[in-house]
Amino acid sequence: MTDYHFFQLSESSLMLIYPNKIDVRENTFIQQLAQTLQHTTEISGITSVIPGYATLTINFDLLQIDQATLQTQLTKQMNLLETTVTATQRIIDIPVCYDEAFGPDLQAVADFGHLTIADLIHLHTQQTYFIFMLGFLPGFAYMGSVPDQIAMPRLATPRKALAAGSVGIAGKQTGFYPVVSPGGWRLLGRTPLKLYDPQNPRPRYHAGDYIHFYSIDRHDFDEIYQADRADAFKLQIHQRIGDHS
Amino acid sequence: MNTIEILHPGLFTTIQDIGRPTHQIEGFSESGAMDQLAYQIGNLLLNNPNDAAALEYTGIAPDLLFHTETFIAITGAKLSQPSLNQQPIQQNTVYAVHQGDQLNLGPITAGRFGYLTIAGGIQTPKVLDSRATTLKAQIGGLAGRTLRAHDQLPILPVQTLTSLEYRHLAWHALPATQPIRLLPGPQWSQFTKQAQTQFLNQTYTITNQTDRMGYHLTGKPIATPTTNLLSQGTAFGNIQITRNGDPVVLLADRQTTGGYPVIATIAAVDRHRFVQNAPQAKIHFQLLTVTQATALWRTQQQNLQALTQSFHAMKYQPPISPQRIAAQKITSMIQVTD
Incomplete structure (x- = not known):
């Protein structure tokens, strides 16, 4: 975790930059550093942080701390953290109805991977996906990585409006659209869960969590849809201790 | 209840403050006033806390009816003929208003975003630590939306501070012909020398694609780096170069992360000057060092x-x-x- 440098993004923000690659271990470190800095009392003047895939943007108050002092103190924090990073993982189960009415690209992605639709669903649900960061839309999680066999590139022309809850693939990434949005992802299905609620805007998952999709039928979709909107659906969250791989 | 009523909402009026920077980690846009300097001046004229919520308007400013007494100031974009009870009023000046007073702000004639600050600030509930409206997330302000006729804005009761009345600040921004100053962006060195020179030497035009998320500029397209960049955190004033070679300047309601290369960032001291540019305005840049x-x-x-x-x-x-x-x-x- 020593291969990094700092870049001054603006007068009052500093960017910690790791090599431009998708790496769960490195991103986990970035997430934990972000959480530490967001709540630290050790360093005065940090106003907010934004983790990226391989970067951490640190905004600070110039009237409280200067860039050089901040950089020295950050380096100290990073060295401390490297020895204390723990590997408890949170896995959140997300139900998905892989029905062609919800997943108009099921056949295209199955063809891309030389698979049947049933095999495609099996492949998409058999592993967990790491949330590298939240951004783009309220509650939008950047997750990866799907097997190469089904890592189909985005549509050449994005669709104008994808329904909230749409689940899809864009290259090695997979994810869901929390609100109605234009989008070019290859859609495989839809989750009945309410992924974003302006009345209760905090996301139900965070960067650093893992998502596990499981397949449900149309009947379950309708039931969970109703239950979740009546606050009667309990999201299944598991803990596991393990190495990030 | 002490309230101000919206008689006419204007074209696009929202409640804004300093935004919610600490929730960018959860993917929420920072939001807040586009012209933080004009907004701050409005608040300090009124002895307000620096995060007191104000009205931000653009295009056509709102008309309001006061159901209580308070103090107000208008700052930012220039209005054609603002009036209080049909009497003309000045910008950057504190006025005492009384129950039944009517404020007509009318159209903006120069600049882009204006502010009505009110003693103590607007008291709509905070969402994620801020009253700033973010339309995309439908949070903040009043139900996360632009204001409408008949909306009632809660405000604090104020004591009569006669020393506030007519307090005035004769403040003028640099003329628009002066360059907008920049810092090199994190991907500056990934652009070719020719692209860097072209970017700094040409005159850009602000297109009609301008909103609180960002302003799209157009000029002679510049060559973009071929490396595939992973999404990184954004800052106010980041200038991304999109695939077609034109710049997009990221502003208050920007996405928290972005994947286009950032060639430069507008110097904080010039943010207020940049956001006050209307579509068709001509812009040129000048590079500063971080120091x-x-x-x-x-x-x-x-x-x-x-x-x-x-x-x-x-x-x-x-x-x-x-x-x-x-x-x-x-x-x-x-x-x-x-």
Whole structure:
């Protein structure tokens, strides 16, 4: 975790930059550093942080701390953290109805991977996906990585409006659209869960969590849809201790 | 309940404050006032906390009816003929208003975003630590939307501070012909020398694609780096170069992360000048070092603090003339930095 440098993004923000690659271990470190800095009392003047895939943007108050002092103190924090990073993982189960009415690209992605639709669903649900960061839309999680066999590139022309809850693939990434949005992802299905609620805007998952999709039928979709909107659906969250791989 | 009623909402009026920077980690846009300097000046004229919520308007400003007494100030974009009970009023000046008073702000004639600040700030509920409206997330302000006729805005009861009335700040921004100053962005060195030179030497036009998320500029397209960049955190004023070679400047409601290369970032000291540009305006840039930009920003902030302190010191002094003279002296300090 020593291969990094700092870049001054603006007068009052500093960017910690790791090599431009998708790496769960490195991103986990970035997430934990972000959480530490967001709540630290050790360093005065940090106003907010934004983790990226391989970067951490640190905004600070110039009237409280200067860039050089901040950089020295950050380096100290990073060295401390490297020895204390723990590997408890949170896995959140997300139900998905892989029905062609919800997943108009099921056949295209199955063809891309030389698979049947049933095999495609099996492949998409058999592993967990790491949330590298939240951004783009309220509650939008950047997750990866799907097997190469089904890592189909985005549509050449994005669709104008994808329904909230749409689940899809864009290259090695997979994810869901929390609100109605234009989008070019290859859609495989839809989750009945309410992924974003302006009345209760905090996301139900965070960067650093893992998502596990499981397949449900149309009947379950309708039931969970109703239950979740009546606050009667309990999201299944598991803990596991393990190495990030 | 002390309220202000919206009679006519104008074209696009929202409640804004300093935004919710700490929730960018959860993917929420920072939001807040587009022109933080004009917004801050409005608040400090009224002795408000620096995060007191104000109305931000663009295009056509709103008309309002006061159901209570308070103090107000208007700052930012220039209005054609703002009036209080049909009497013309000035910008950057504090007015006392009373129950039944009507404020007509009318169309903007120069600049882009204006602010109506109110003593104590608008008291709509905070969402994720801020009252700022973010339309995309439908949060903040009133139900996360632009204001409509008949909306009632809750405000605080105020004590009569006669020393506030007619407090005035003679403040002017640099002429628009001056370049917008920049810092090199994190991907600056990934652009070719030719692209860098072209970017700094050409005149850009602001397109009609401008909103609180960002302004799209157009010019002669520049060559973009071929490396595939992973999404990274954004900052106010980041200038991304999109695939077609044109710049997009990221502003208050920007996405928290972005994947286009960032060639430069608008110097904090010039943010307010940049956002006040309307579509079709011509822009050219000038590159500063981080040290130069930091010094300019520090001076501007220190002058604002000095102004705030001097206003607070004058809070309980007899009204009008002495403090107006003092305020004008301090004003010159802000202009120096600009």
